[in-house]
Amino acid sequence: MPPTTLPGDEERALLRDSVRGFLERHWPPATAVPWAREPARVQALWQQLAAQGLAALGSDPSEGGLREIAPVMEELGRAGCTLPLHHGTLLNLAAPRTPQGEEPALLALQRAGEARVVLCFGAFDGDRGAGQARVDDDGKLHGELAFVEHADSATHLAVVVDGPALALVDLRAVGVRIEATPAMGTQGLFRVALDGIAATILPLSEEQLGALHAMTRLALCARATGAAERAFELAVAYAGERRQFGRPIGSFQAIQHKLADGHIALLGARLTQAGAARQHDLGADNWRVFAEAACALAATTLRRVSLETQHTFGAIGYSEEHEAPRHFKQVHLDVLRHGGGRRAREALADHFLGETPRTLPEYDLGPAGNAFREEVRAWLQTHWSGERKAAHEALDFKAREYDREFARALGRTGWIGLSWPQRFGGQARGAFEQLAFVEEMERAEAPRVGAPVQAAMLQVHGSAAQQARYLPEILRGEAIYGMGYSEPDAGSDLASMRTRAVRDGDHYVIDGQKIWTTTYWGDYMLLATRTDPDASPPHAGLSLFIVPMDTPGITIRTSTTMYGGSFANVFYDGVRVPATAMVGELHGGWKVLVGALATERGFIGGGIVMKVAHAFEQLCEHLRGATGADGRPMRLDPLVRERIADLAGQIEAGRRMMMHCAERVDAGETPLHDAAASKVYSGELMERFGEVALDLLGMEGTLGEGSPGAVLRGRIEQNLRHALMWVISIGTNEIQRSLIAQRGLGLPR
Structure with missing residues (x-):
């Protein structure tokens, strides 16, 4: 049963701030790398964090669960600290018990800071090089384990063995050998050999083991996210200061768009992880689907962000004296652990392509x-x-x-x-x-x-x-509106529009042309015009009107779109509308227009990702019953499974962005930059989905509606053609990236 009360967002923010301040004092960036090589330093920090109560997280879910462990891990990642605090806290959450039903004494000791426990999954790790351990007939532990974090600073090891069960051993016992195994130029991982070590055996259910494994990978993704975000923030600051060709490099569009993409990717990673942690703490049956989606997404996006961050730094990022290299290494190590993205993709493929039909889990609204x-x-x-x-x-x-x-x-x-x-x-x-x-x-x-x-x-x-x-x-559902914004020379640059509205007594006379108008067949057009041709800046001279589409002087010339719809060039020749048709103040149209576009982007981001989610479920349903060219079920094809799992993670990121915007709206905020991020991500996700679907379906996927043998009535390929509109309309994604970079990240124009 989930707890009746859980810590709130404000309490988590206070926790995050407290941990960040503590680490700035006790694990500063300048000494983080050399101190990580000193077991005494790691041990001291471990005990200090336990004294702060952090080792007790998970022991009482009403005071802190996975949603609290995740931000602590993020802060450790930001600080370049690989101390595996999550091992003990996740064991608190997993709540293993002795055969007599009692909590093992070791967990109480680690919460008090008197023991330091590291966790290892052995043969159940998910990485073929992780090693294994076994319990002999005398209850003694034998084996060799790899990739054990800070084993030289720990007092005890908890390792999963056949049963499944959890074996607890004292790492200071005779017969334990610990050897450093540097990885990606870092210290902190060890090989542990066990030769007949006395062990306490705690039975685990398959469900407990699966939950512990998923929580551990999610916690590591959180630490990797903290590392990636810290490096990214440093890169944004660097781009605002570093000058080339007489300008800050952050004013160059290429850098702005690179960093905007990084911001969107990090937003998706952070939100999916937080969403999965929330589902766990609420006791949702399907929380592991959310967790696997978050891990699959992190495995690809965080590494990509880390690479692009290094590109932004250029040669300065090569230096080990800089912070960036340590974060780059940590991201890669963390997202690969325990099977990493591969393990997550396998679980997602089983969920969506298994014999039992399953859909995307619904959110608790x-x-x-x-x-x-x-x-x-x-x-x-x-x-x-x-x-x-x-x-x-x-x-x-x-x-x-x-x-x-x-x-x-x-x-x-x-x-x-x-x-x-x-x-x-x-x-x-x-x-x-x-x-x-x-x-x-x-x-x-x-x-x-x-x-x-x-x-x-x-x-x-x-x-x-x-x-x-x-x-x-x-x-009443009796009226539909079009939007008359774009012109031949004013697409994304709406301030350059030329359609004019001139006052004539109690009316305005409108002359001009609008292009790419999709809802030209509606009852009304919300028409943007120029009412002050000499305004400076140009956007200060715009006004908006509601124009009935049966008004004399309107000529419509339609064109068929590549996605099977239509749009029109609409000509306004001497169109007279009453002055009362103006929406807002004279010359105040820009304010109205920008607000309307921001609102529409918020609607569009959520609407697009819902379209993709629905199409994804339809595609999975088709693939479950389809056979490939070799006659085998497509749902068992490794390529099909990998691509479907990748899409599941990306769709979850889009859904979480949608939920995030909704949460901000409910809080009375206007999420301008987040809405722009949602619009960019969702539109391009729709394109990616269409391309992946065609790769999997082959030529059958290209058959349009009405064609014999068309898959899903031809909707897959039609959606791909339609996807282009969502990327371009309502402010192209390139314009949105500039908005995110300049107004969201504070980069110079």
Whole structure:
């Protein structure tokens, strides 16, 4: 049973700050490397950390569980400290017992700082070079074990043996030999030989062993994340100071985008690990799926970030006097331990491609979110299933995008106004209920509804008359809006737009052209115009209007998109709209526009990853029943299993970013940079998913809808073609990377 109360985010932040301050005083960067070679130094720090109460983490989950162990490990990684404090704390969590059902005395001793325990999995490690140990008929331990952390500073060893069981031995006993085995130019790993050593045997269940193994790898990923983040922060600071060609290198786009990618990767790694730790502490049955996804992701992304960090430092990063090399080494050592990413990918492949169909585990969205998820699911089963849904799916892509009858039916539920304030007729529901709604809509492949960005804009910037006229239409599902932003010479650079609106009495006359407009067939266009041609800076002269699409002077010329949809060039020739159609202040459109785009990115990041998650589950379902060219089941193909597992980790990162943005919104914050990161990651994840799916499916995967033999009705290849739009629209990912680098990381422009 999970504890009824768990430490909160504020308590974890205090814990993190406390550990960081302690390590800055007792394990400073300047001496971290040489001190790690001195057993007496390591022993002293071990005892000091125990005196701080950190060795007791996990013994009472109400005071600290895996969610508290993870940030402590991150801080050890930041400090370049490889002391294996997690071994004792994870044994606290695993709670092994003697055959009489008692806690072994050693655990109490290690919590008090009187013993220092290191953990080894032996033959159960997952790495073929880890060695093994066995218990003879007299209860004595024999064997040789490799990659044991700081065995020279420990007092006791806990090693997994056949049974499974945990054997506890005193490393100071006669018959124990400890030999240093430098790895990647570091000290701290040892080979331990055991020759007839007395042992205390504690039985372990298979579930306990699996949980202990997963927790250990997750803790090491947390330490690697701390190391990678510390090096990354140093690289960001260096990029802001180091000058080349008369400018800080951090002002160069290549460096900015490299570091933006690093920020996004680290965000995903940190969030997936924290999410897995939370699932464990809440007692979720599927927490190990989250843990394996976090470990699979960390194994690739943290090493890539470490490489790119070294590239940013250039030659200065070669020097062992610099901090960066120690963090690079630690990242690689930590994510490889105990089978590393390979072990995690095997577990994920078993989960998603096993004979028993399994999907991505659902998030706990809280009582309100979980209940609303079921309510939406039931409504869709009634209103979007059977013949009704089948008839819609028989349409081509363009016709499937919107369904007025469905929109009006949904409008009668009031859910189009889920997040709206009650004064506008909304339901004022929280962000997690909104996530539940998006999740179920994507799973049901329901057409989009409403105009969330325009509604939010009107609620903040609209006049009372605009709010009274337009919001009820949107709420009832009776109105759909397009966005008229981009122009031939103003794509990402919207401040360069030329479409003009000139005042003429009580009206404005609009002339210009908009391109790439997707919802040109809607009832209204939210149109960005220039009302001050001489404004300086240029973005100060923009204004926004709501323009009914049946207004005289509008000409629409459509084009078919590469993904089977359509967009249009829309020409505005002498289009007259009343001055009351302006949204916000005169020349104040930039403020409204930027806010709207940020809002849309927040919606898009979550929506895209939900689309990918749904397509991933469909692909796994297909692969479970498919055979390869050799006649063997595709689910057993090593390449298929590896690629599916990699995707599972990446999708979990995207889902966690989505949840992170929701948490910040629920806290009353506006997650501009996090929304940009979510949009960048999710859009490119959709592309990667499509490419991987085609690799696995081969030519069958390229068959479009309507083709005989098309896999999943041709949706895989169509989604890949569609993915390009999500990367480019609403501010290209390159622009978003610059935003993250300059405004999120503080790099110079």
